[in-house]
Structure formats: structure tokens, C-alpha cells
């Protein structure tokens with residue numbers, strides 16, 4: 001059996017795990033990041049992408065509000081490539097609680113967040129899509145953030161500095177022995193074998209799964225899960241982030257990013273982490289609520305929906321309103337559980353991932369006896385061009401600018417070309433990552449446009465075969481899995497134009513190619529004479 | 530004639546996909562004056578393969594070798610399937626009449642009456658079909674005999690990878706060898722579209738150099754497979770010429786839509802209509818249909834022009850969601866032209882299954898127009914909406930053509946039945962028996 005050695009094992013390749021890996025790497029500490037699926041498989045790949053100004057939390061969590069505001073200013077400075085500084089509005093429509101509206105600007109000021117009141121007419125001039133029933137509006141420093149580019153670039157730099165990433169490796173066993181976890185067992189789901197890791201320190205950054213991971217080491221961590229669903233529009237609806245000016249509820253934030261807008265969310269307590277997909281009724285509810293702020297949402301074309309889970313660490317049962325539980329993060333050293341080398345970091349939000357990572361890395365370094373300070377608060381995040389293809393609109397901008405006759409588009413909706421894919425492919429190879437269909441799609445915009453991958457995944461697959469990145473019949477399995485994954489998000493938004501798209505997929509994949517049947521048994525009738 | 534008035538006819542067909550085109554051909558054969566309204570937009574999407582029935586039940590893990598056996602079973606299991614309203618002889622007559630018509634248009638489809646063919650697709654998968662264009666046929670034979678074959682792709686033809694085809698098909702056709710060539714039209718490295726390649730193939734110089742490259746790459750291969758690029762029209766000349774030059778049978782593999790075998794089918798049909806002197810097809814979209822006692826009044830819009838057609842009978846062959854024959858908002862699926870009742874699952878959450886490749890198929894695929902045994906749409910109370918109103922093709926309820934591999938067969942058979950009904954119903958016009 002393979003045994004790997006590392007000073008620090010990080011479990012989970014979401015924003016937090018990637019943040020810890022980079023923070024440690026900048027201090028000269030090597031780490032091994034293990035992830036059960038691919039990067040951003042959890043909440044980091046299924047969130048709203050709002051870099052919070054903090055205004056959303058001013059009424060119930062002043063600490064978080066203040067922290068968000070200060071951190072958002074820092075991130076805008078240190079990693080501007082991951083952020084679109086759109087600015088934001090909070091708007092109330094007729095019928096909303098006017099008392100809340102009246103208190104809002106003061107609450108913001110108390111948290112140090114600058115807000116500017118706008119007359120409804122002024123707001124509608126800035127954002128023509130706003131409802132004519134808008135009764136109040138404030139301008140706030142919200143922005144949108146691309147969690148894919150963020151995590152890709154964090155891991156890219158960490159690996160550059162000596163970290164290692166193992167994808168499709170799930171932690172399945174941790175054996176505490178004499179006050180510490182000495183060895184961790186991983187299951188490699190691609191090679192279908194187990195791998196052992198011996199680490200001095202272990203960071204559990206498994207997001208909503210952190211409770212399950214902690215339990216493997218015999219540590220208790222009471223957690224609750226809150227599922228949130230979001231929908232993506234076909235075209236961008238507003239210039240700025242639009243928030244409903246009321247206590248947090250369903251369908252009250254619209255975040256633009258590149259060429260699309262994302263509307264969300266819901267908040268539903270779930271018990272089973274295997275059930276994370278968006279449903280038809282959630283989608284309908286968000287659209288109904290959202291169209292009260294932005295009426296054109298009622299008629300908009302949506303290209304997909306998705307869902308993520310917020311981990312809520314809270315021992316006490318509540319009355320079902322998950323939004324009352326603090327969105328702050330939890331860092332546990334598990335000393336009380338009698339384990340000296342495990343740290344769990346969970347909860348929190350994308351906007352504060354860097355702080356979460358820094359505090360975790362501080363604790364790890366203390367335990368390792370390393371004095372080097374965190375540098376993530378001052379060092380800008382590098383922006384190598386090969387790691388930037390997840391940005392919406394970037395491929396098309398560059399494609400249009402370069403227009404090279406010898407480069408061909410693989411994805412026409414999002415204008416992703418062969419050369420762009422090849423750049424990512426080569427980078428993955430040098431980073432030791434197997435460049436299968438899913439890995440390339442996560443790192444580019446392939447399949448994220450209106451056709452939702454129907455044509456482009458076939459082209460991308462053909463290209464991968466041409467580049468010898470796939471062999472045998474394995475590519476078809478990758479294609480089926482990739483399409484099933486996209487399907488979860490398409491299913492809730494299939495009416496009008498997207499329904500016709502789904503019918504085209506059905507005609508192509510099943511009618512023309514017969515991909516719904518696997519294996520040779522399908523053709524047995526032709527064998528016997 | 531009043532301005533904007535186009536004329537009257539015995540039969541107006543709405544929709545010029547496969548079902549509408551077949552209905553028009555059958556109606557003309559019966560001596561009925563016929564107008565087809567609509568462009569054939571979607572039919573160029575198809576692959577040009579003629580499926581009859583390739584899978585039944587839809588969720589079986591096997592494909593059907595004998596489509597007729599499958600049809601018998603389907604008649605017993607699925608009484609609501611459009612095929613279940615037809616006797617075997619009717620389906621046979623419809624298919625025979627259609628294939629004869631295609632041969633007449635210069636597209637001599639090949640098939641084996643009792644058996645489905647196995648065809649190699651552009652993804653390297655195999656799928657059952659019933660009849661194929663002549664240029665596809667040598668591949669069917671070569672696969673059946675397990676011949677050594679060279680599959681040649683071309684740089685710049687994005688969705689066709691010879692390497693993929695050879696790798697994926699290897700289990701069932703191990704002796705495939707892939708090669709990727711430069712298409713010899715003097716534009717190395719350029720992006721390739723099958724249609725433009727097909728235009729280049731007409732040039733003798735291109736064929737000569739292509740043949741040279743293929744001959745060199747072929748080595749011990751007994752046959753050569755290419756993406757379908759050998760000519761835009763239903764004209765076997767370029768294909769035959771290339772075979773002679775390469776000295777081996779050559780077969781085409783339909784590319785993703787729009788694919789040339791589909792385009793050739795469309796060209797052949799419209800060409801034939803033009804040559805026969807009947808300007809059958811009226812481009813544009815039908816915006817409104819009114820049923821008045823004796824006639825159907827159709828309002829057709831093309832660009833800024835609006836025209837009217839008077840018809841004594843009507844066939845609705847407007848397809849499904851892609852063609853616009855059915856539309857859906859967040860709650861309901863509708864037939865937009867005549868507001869005919871559409872059977873459908875009660876709620877949107879039941880339209881699709883959680884898994885795309887679920888072998889049972891999506892319930893929405895079976896929604897559509899319910900018809901009687903004469904293929905007349907029924908109203909909410911289960912009575913024919915009008916004695917001379919029929920429907921054909923994929924808009925019908927009760928089938929799942931993509932999973933059952935029956936798109937073309939269903940279109941042609943239902944068109945045949947619809948025309949029979951109208952011919953019978955049209956007073957004063959004795960239906961002419963077919964030769």
C-alpha cells in the first residue's frame with residue numbers, strides 16, 4: 001500500500017482548504033490537499049459569488065458585517081482579477097417593512113460601512129430593471145467574486161511553492177492513537193485503491209462534511225445543513241448587485257457576473273448531504289420573489305439552477321429559521337476531544353475565507369513550532385493567464401480580440417477555443433492532474449452557456465481524444481457523468497427556450513448517438529446469426 | 530385573386546419536417562392538391578438515417594434486431610403509442626412508398642426488410658437504424674463482417690475525432706484504425722465545416738489529393754470511413770469517383786447536425802417538388818388557423834408578408850418543442866396554433882427525471898396530441914376535433930422517438946395514415962388507389 005508523508009494534511013479543496021494551503025506555502029510550510037471530488041465540489045462551487053459589503057448582516061450580526069466590509073476592501077486590493085467591483089444596491093418595494101428601511105442606513109454606519117441613499121427614480125435610472133414599485137434604495141460597496149478563479153489560483157500558487165493536490169481521494173479513516181491522529185486512510189476513487197497518509201498536522205476543511213470527517217477521528221461536532229438554491233439567467237439583468245432591503249429571506253439577492261446574473265437563494269434545512277440538488281418548486285419560489293425587485297425576471301430565460309449547502313455549527317436546535325444562526329466561522333483545535341494535531345475550520349463564508357485560512361494556519365504553525373507570520377494579508381494573488389479561463393466573458397473577449405484563423409472554438413456559447421483548452425490541459429499535466437472532461441470544464445467556461453454542454457462537451461471530448469488525453473471507451477463514461485452533472489442544474493429551469501435545448505440534447509445524445517445504453521449487451525441480437 | 534391570397538387546396542400541411550414532407554408526397558400521390566406551409570428548418574438537423582424501431586421497451590438494455598417483432602410487442606404493451614394504431618401492412622406500405630419516393634429523388638436508401646442495421650456514429654457508438662443512404666451502406670457491411678477499416682478524420686473538423694471513434698468502437702469493431710489528415714483544399718489548419726468541405730470535393734484536384742492521402746494511409750485496410758462530406762447533393766458521383774481512386778469501398782459517417790445526409794434529403798425533396806412542376810412548398814410560419822364549416826383558413830407570415838390559404842383539410846405536422854409545434858411556460862404545455870389538447874404530466878416536476886440517462890426516459894417525451902385510430906386529434910371530451918383535421922409526426926403523444934429510435938418511421942407512417950384519413954373524408958374526391 002502507498003504511504004505518503006506530509007507535514008500538513010488539508011482535507012477539502014474548497015476556498016478554505018485552498019486558502020490554508022496557500023497561506024502555509026507562503027510561510028514555507030508544505031502541505032498535501034486531498035479532495036474527494038474535484039476543486040470546488042462543495043459550497044465553494046455552489047454559492048452566490050457575492051463579495052459581501054456586510055450590509056446584509058447589519059441587523060443581526062454586527063461583528064460579521066464589520067468583518068465582511070474590511071475584508072472585502074482587502075480582497076479587492078489583493079486579488080482584483082477574481083472580483084468584479086460592480087457596486088450594489090439595497091432596494092425595498094411597496095409592502096416591505098418601512099421600519100427596517102428607516103433603520104438600515106444607521107445600522108450600516110454603526111458597522112463602518114458607507115451607504116448612500118438614493119431616490120427611487122434615481123435608482124431606477126441607474127438600474128432600469130428595478131421595479132416601478134421601488135420605495136427606497138441605498139448604494140453599497142458590494143461586488144461579485146469568481147470562486148473558481150479564486151480557488152484555481154490559490155492552489156496553483158500553493159503547488160508552485162511545494163504543496164500537492166490529490167483529487168478524487170476521500171478521507172475514509174483516521175486512527176487516533178495516544179492523543180493524536182497518526183495516519184489517515186484515503187480512498188482513491190479513480191484507481192479504486194486506498195492510500196495512507198502520515199501527517200504531523202491535519203486540517204479538516206471539509207465544509208458541510210466537516211462533522212463527518214471529525215467523527216472519523218472520534219471528535220464530536222454537531223452540525224446542521226442549510227441547502228440554498230440559485231438560478232442563472234441567460235443574460236445579465238443589472239449592472240450592480242441588487243439586494244432586497246428586508247431581513248434576509250428567499251430570492252432576495254441578484255448578483256451579476258460577466259454575462260449572466262445569479263438569483264438566489266433559499267434556505268432549507270436538510271439531513272442528508274447526498275441530496276444536494278435544486279428542485280422545481282424552489283426555483284419557482286426564487287423567481288417569484290426575485291421578480292418583485294426586478295420584474296423582468298418573471299419572463300427571463302434561465303439556463304440552469306444549482307444548490308449548495310451551508311454548514312451551520314450549532315448545538316442547539318432552533319425554530320427552523322436557519323438564517324438566525326450566525327454565519328460566522330468555527331475553528332476548533334479538538335484539544336477537548338483529546339486530539340492534539342487536528343484542526344477543524346468550517347462555517348463562515350466565501351467573503352471571509354482568507355481570514356479563516358489565516359487563523360487556521362496560525363494554529364497549525366503554532367503547533368509545528370513555526371514562527372513565520374501569514375503573508376496573505378499583504379501579498380497579492382498571482383494571476384497566471386492559464387488559470388483564468390473560468391472568468392465569464394474572458395474567453396469571448398480574448399477570442400474576439402485575437403481572432404486567430406488557426407484556433408477553433410470548442411464551445412460557441414462561451415467562446416472557448418482549442419488553444420485555451422490546450423493551455424489548461426498542459427498546465428494540468430504539469431501539475432500532475434489528469435485532464436479529464438470534468439477537470440477541463442471546471443477550469444474553463446465550457447458547458448456553462450445556453451446550450452449547457454450539448455454540443456461543446458461532444459467537441460471537447462473529440463478534442464481530448466485527438467490530444468490523447470483519453471483512451472478506450474473511458475471518454476463516454478466521462479461524457480455521461482459530465483452531462484448528468486449539468487442535468488441536475490438544467491432540470492428545474494426547463495420551459496420555453498431551455499426546454500427546446502433539452503430536447504435537442506435528447507435528440508443528439510439518445511436519438512442520434514444512442515448514449516443511453518452502455519456496453520456490449522445492447523447489441524447481442526446482432527451476434528447470434 | 531385577392532392580394533395576399535395564395536390559393537386553395539385539398540390538403541394544407543403545416544410543418545415541413547419529415548412528417549410534413551412525407552404527408553405532402555403521399556397526398557400528391559393520391560391526386561390531392563396540396564400545399565406545405567413552413568420551412569424545413571428542423572429536418573436538416575436530422576442525421577439522414579431512417580429509424581423504424583430500434584428499442585422496445587424503451588428501457589430495455591438491448592437494441593432490437595428485428596423491428597417488426599418489436600412493433601408487435603409494442604402494439605400489445607403500449608396501446609397509446611401512435612404505431613399501435615397501425616397494422617403491420619400499413620407501416621410496411623408507408624415505409625415502402627417513402628423509400629421508393631426517395632429513390633425517385635436520386636437517394637436510393639438501402640435496407641434489409643426484416644432486420645435493423647447497425648451503424649457507426651460520429652461518437653464511436655453503434656446504433657440501430659432501418660435504412661441508410663447509399664454512401665453509409667458500405668460501413669454497415671464492413672461492420673457486420675468485421676472488416677479492417679481506416680477511419681479518417683480531418684484537422685479542423687471539430688466534432689469528429691477518428692481516434693475517438695476507433696477507441697470507443699474497439700470493443701465491437703476491433704479492426705478500426707484512425708488517422709487524422711489535412712483536408713487538401715489548400716487551407717491547412719483552418720476550421721472545417723462539412724458543408725464547405727462538401728463543396729470542395731466537387732473539385733477534381735481536391736479529390737485526387739484526398740484519394741492519394743487516403744490510399745497512403747489505408748495500407749492494409751479493406752474499407753475507408755470518412756465523415757459525411759462527399760458532396761452536398763444527393764449525387765453519388767463524387768463518392769463513386771473517390772472509391773475508384775482509393776480502390777476500396779468508402780463509407781460516410783453522419784456528423785453532428787446539421788449533417789450532410791440530412792441536408793441532402795432536404796435538397797432532394799425540394800428539388801423533386803420543383804421539377805415535378807408543383808410549387809408545393811410555401812415558406813413562412815402559419816400564425817393562425819381558423820376552422821370555418823367547410824374550410825380551414827390559414828394565415829401565413831414570411832418576413833413582412835402575410836398571406837392566406839384556404840384548405841379543405843389540414844395536417845398538423847409541426848413537431849415538438851424544437852420546431853415550435855409544442856410550447857411550454859412554467860406551468861403548462863400547449864399546442865399554440867389550434868390550442869389542441871396536449872396530454873401531459875400534471876406538474877413540471879414530473880416532466881423530467883432526476884437522471885438524464887434514466888433508461889425509462891422522460892415523461893415529457895410522451896406528451897403531445899392524442900389522436901383516434903384515423904390520426905385525428907381529439908378534443909377534451911375525446912371526440913375528433915374535426916373530421917378533416919389530422920396530425921402526424923413527433924407532435925403525437927405516446928411515443929419517445931429518441932429512446933425508441935423510431936423518429937423517421939413514426940413520421941412517415943403517421944403521415945401515411947393521416948393522408949389516408951383525409952383522402953377518405955374529402956367529399957367529391959375519390960381517392961386514387963396507389964400503383
Ligand SMILES: Cc1cc2nc3c(=O)[nH]c(=O)nc-3n(C[C@H](O)[C@H](O)[C@H](O)COP(=O)(O)OP(=O)(O)OC[C@H]3O[C@@H](n4cnc5c(N)ncnc54)[C@H](O)[C@@H]3O)c2cc1C
Pocket residue numbers: 011012013014015016017034035036037038039040041042043044045046047048049050051052169170171172205206207208209210213227228229230265307308309310345346347348349350351352
Ligand atoms: C447557496 C449558498 C450561497 C452562498 N453565497 C455566498 C455568497 O454569496 N458570498 C459568500 O461570501 N459566501 C457564500 N456562501 C458561503 C460559501 O460558499 C462557503 O462559506 C464557502 O464556500 C465554504 O468553503 P469551504 O472550503 O469551507 O467548504 P466547501 O467549499 O464545501 O469545501 C469542502 C470540500 O471538502 C471536500 N470533502 C468533504 N468531505 C471530504 C472527505 N471525507 N475527504 C476529502 N474531501 C472531502 C468536499 O468535496 C468539498 O470540496 C454561500 C453558500 C451557499 C451554500
Ligand SMILES: Cc1cc2nc3c(=O)[nH]c(=O)nc-3n(C[C@H](O)[C@H](O)[C@H](O)COP(=O)(O)OP(=O)(O)OC[C@H]3O[C@@H](n4cnc5c(N)ncnc54)[C@H](O)[C@@H]3O)c2cc1C
Pocket residue numbers: 504507508511512543544545546547548549566567568569570571572574575576577578579580581786813814815816846847848849851852853854866921922923924930934935936937938940
Ligand atoms: C439532432 C437530431 C437527430 C436526429 N437523428 C435521427 C436519426 O438518426 N434517425 C431518425 O429516424 N430520426 C432522427 N431525428 C428525428 C427526425 O428528424 C424526426 O423524427 C423527424 O424530423 C420527424 O419530425 P417531425 O416532422 O414530426 O417534426 P420536425 O422535424 O420538428 O418538423 C416540424 C416542422 O414544423 C415547423 N413548424 C412548427 N410550427 C410551424 C408553424 N406554425 N408554421 C410553419 N411551420 C411550423 C418547424 O419549424 C419544423 O420545421 C433526429 C432529430 C434531431 C433533431
